[in-house]
Amino acid sequence: MKESPLFWPIKLENNTIFCLDETALPDKLSYLKAQDTKQALELIKGMKTRAFGQVLMAYNIFLLLLKKTRSLKPEKQIKVLKTAAQKINQSRPTFPFTFFTAMVLAWAKEAQQNKKNISLVVKDKINGFLVDLRQKRIDQALTLSRLIKDGASILTHCNVSGSLVLVAQFCCQQGKKIRFFVTETRPYLQGLRLTAWELQRAKFNVTIVADNTAAYLMSQGLVNLVVVGADQLAKNGDIANKIGTYQIALLAHKFHLPFYVLSPPPSPAKTGKDIKIELRPEKELLEFSGKRIAPKGAKGFYPAFDVTPHSLITKHITLDL
Amino acid sequence: MKESPLFWPIKLENNTIFCLDETALPDKLSYLKAQDTKQALELIKGMKTRAFGQVLMAYNIFLLLLKKTRSLKPEKQIKVLKTAAQKINQSRPTFPFTFFTAMVLAWAKEAQQNKKNISLVVKDKINGFLVDLRQKRIDQALTLSRLIKDGASILTHCNVSGSLVLVAQFCCQQGKKIRFFVTETRPYLQGLRLTAWELQRAKFNVTIVADNTAAYLMSQGLVNLVVVGADQLAKNGDIANKIGTYQIALLAHKFHLPFYVLSPPPSPAKTGKDIKIELRPEKELLEFSGKRIAPKGAKGFYPAFDVTPHSLITKHITLDL
Numbered sequence: 001m002k003e004s005p006l007f008w009p010i011k012l013e014n015n016t017i018f019c020l021d022e023t024a025l026p027d028k029l030s031y032l033k034a035q036d037t038k039q040a041l042e043l044i045k046g047m048k049t050r051a052f053g054q055v056l057m058a059y060n061i062f063l064l065l066l067k068k069t070r071s072l073k074p075e076k077q078i079k080v081l082k083t084a085a086q087k088i089n090q091s092r093p094t095f096p097f098t099f100f101t102a103m104v105l106a107w108a109k110e111a112q113q114n115k116k117n118i119s120l121v122v123k124d125k126i127n128g129f130l131v132d133l134r135q136k137r138i139d140q141a142l143t144l145s146r147l148i149k150d151g152a153s154i155l156t157h158c159n160v161s162g163s164l165v166l167v168a169q170f171c172c173q174q175g176k177k178i179r180f181f182v183t184e185t186r187p188y189l190q191g192l193r194l195t196a197w198e199l200q201r202a203k204f205n206v207t208i209v210a211d212n213t214a215a216y217l218m219s220q221g222l223v224n225l226v227v228v229g230a231d232q233l234a235k236n237g238d239i240a241n242k243i244g245t246y247q248i249a250l251l252a253h254k255f256h257l258p259f260y261v262l263s264p265p266p267s268p269a270k271t272g273k274d275i276k277i278e279l280r281p282e283k284e285l286l287e288f289s290g291k292r293i294a295p296k297g298a299k300g301f302y303p304a305f306d307v308t309p310h311s312l313i314t315k316h317i318t319l320d321l
Numbered sequence: 322m323k324e325s326p327l328f329w330p331i332k333l334e335n336n337t338i339f340c341l342d343e344t345a346l347p348d349k350l351s352y353l354k355a356q357d358t359k360q361a362l363e364l365i366k367g368m369k370t371r372a373f374g375q376v377l378m379a380y381n382i383f384l385l386l387l388k389k390t391r392s393l394k395p396e397k398q399i400k401v402l403k404t405a406a407q408k409i410n411q412s413r414p415t416f417p418f419t420f421f422t423a424m425v426l427a428w429a430k431e432a433q434q435n436k437k438n439i440s441l442v443v444k445d446k447i448n449g450f451l452v453d454l455r456q457k458r459i460d461q462a463l464t465l466s467r468l469i470k471d472g473a474s475i476l477t478h479c480n481v482s483g484s485l486v487l488v489a490q491f492c493c494q495q496g497k498k499i500r501f502f503v504t505e506t507r508p509y510l511q512g513l514r515l516t517a518w519e520l521q522r523a524k525f526n527v528t529i530v531a532d533n534t535a536a537y538l539m540s541q542g543l544v545n546l547v548v549v550g551a552d553q554l555a556k557n558g559d560i561a562n563k564i565g566t567y568q569i570a571l572l573a574h575k576f577h578l579p580f581y582v583l584s585p586p587p588s589p590a591k592t593g594k595d596i597k598i599e600l601r602p603e604k605e606l607l608e609f610s611g612k613r614i615a616p617k618g619a620k621g622f623y624p625a626f627d628v629t630p631h632s633l634i635t636k637h638i639t640l641d642l
Contacts, residue, residue: 026616181622184606186507186531189614192607197616208621210507210606211532212565216627219567244533246540247572254571285505285531286513288609293510295347295518300529301502306537 001169004198005029007162008134009049010056015067017060019043022050022190026197037061037084044091047188051229052161055133058088058100059126070119074112077119081108094240094278094305096232096267103129129321136319138166140262144227144317145170147260152178153223155214158185158242159194160229160262167227168204179205181223185242186211187285187302214248218255225258233263233318237310238272243303249312258314265321272307280304322490325519326350328483329455330370331377336388338381340364343371343511347518358382358405365412368509372550373482376454379409379421380447391440395433398440402429415561415599415626417553417588424450457640459487461583465548465638466491468581473499474544476535479506479563480515481550481583488548489525500526502544506563507532508606508623535569539576546579554584554639558631559593564624570633579635586642593628601625
């Protein structure tokens, strides 16, 4: 199966992190480079990569640092990793970076206690984890594909980092014909620019709609289930995902449509109320391609995520790490 | 009270119809010219004017024709008006043009039967009707303003042709402080370009949000009522309005928020099911400022309206003609 470039958007080669520039899609399939933590975090903050790309970016920041610091004393090396972890955790508020950075710090401390070479041990641990993660993401897509019936018309919002292409490929292998409606997902247009792009290039049937069209599609029987991803899963099953997910979930509930979530592992948040919602700069809403589209002086309000309570979620397809 | 340019966007001067170019807003306050029926209908089809502007455009097409045909025989004059009425009715499917064109044809036939000068009689009738219409639109805004409480935060969608500025001005006169959240209203951005613009220039408190933000605003208590207009009102109280209205109404119902509609007079449609929903060209969704933003080959689906059933509408503030 051919993988979507969005499935694994970050790579480390020759001391350089290559990051798929999601803001250049669908016009250009290109990669931005980062050679240190600061540059890498700028790519996250500027949303050049997002969602699953942020997980890969975090691990690759550590891999890069481990290469650069291998001649340092263990205490010093741990300190560098800790500082990086803090910066990663603070880069964007809604994504649960701590889950991933704490894992790396724990490996480093274990290596230090066992008097092992931190660089080698942690590098191996990270690479092993990423191999495992890749397989588990594939398994997750397979699990979801088995829940989808032949002839299904799936509404999706934002972008699930290549997973829907896999889901569609598995459905195809299982002899099932499916189609997608993709919300454009304002203001960043991840649905129009990324999801429609990756499904289209993999030759699946995909139709773009304005975010305003969800209830209309449901009321006309044009979609019969919803699939989204999640940026954070709380312990009680609530999720934080791209703004607009919550209202689609409310509408799916009203129309008795299954609402499936491709979920990450649970974060320390007990419920959705413990998840901090990132407010992005208003210009991301009020400008288009760098040109202001809103009236002069008008204000914008752009919460980048919302919380969907577990009661509206038919099933989590979790990624068990 | 200073009137929004959107309140009365069409004027007839020296055999030329001047039409506020709503697609040039908020960058430029400018008027397009039409000198015959064909040019005038192109402005409607290209959505240079929309909503209430279409009513004014219809009457002004007749006023222009009456001037041009006053030397014709009555039978010939009636035929010209009938042909124009047919063309107007067919210009866009969801708007109930018939209500307005049938009125003009009836006046013309009455004048013919009474052996009066059709041009003079119908011109006077139209002008009298428009004076009355202006006052009734002002009364409608006043009626709504009395339903709004001090401190209200109003969510609105699309654009109600200058009425919300009046509502805000009346609230202000009544000593009430209110604020607005305006959905940007993709794909045509009437909320961002028109409603935010007219409220902002009249110095009211207005904040633009992505269409994806409605449920979030409601769940956080940031809005406490919804006000929209309607392109068509069916006899049973169902309305057709800009795509996305229906989902906002469903959400308002879920959050127990009043959902008020500034409604036109009822059309011949018995229920919302009798209203034909216009499908607009997909490029209006897939392009931005003439440049394609969607992936090459991707399809779009753009129903321009949806139907909100009367059961979701707290109150119609009707325009009784």
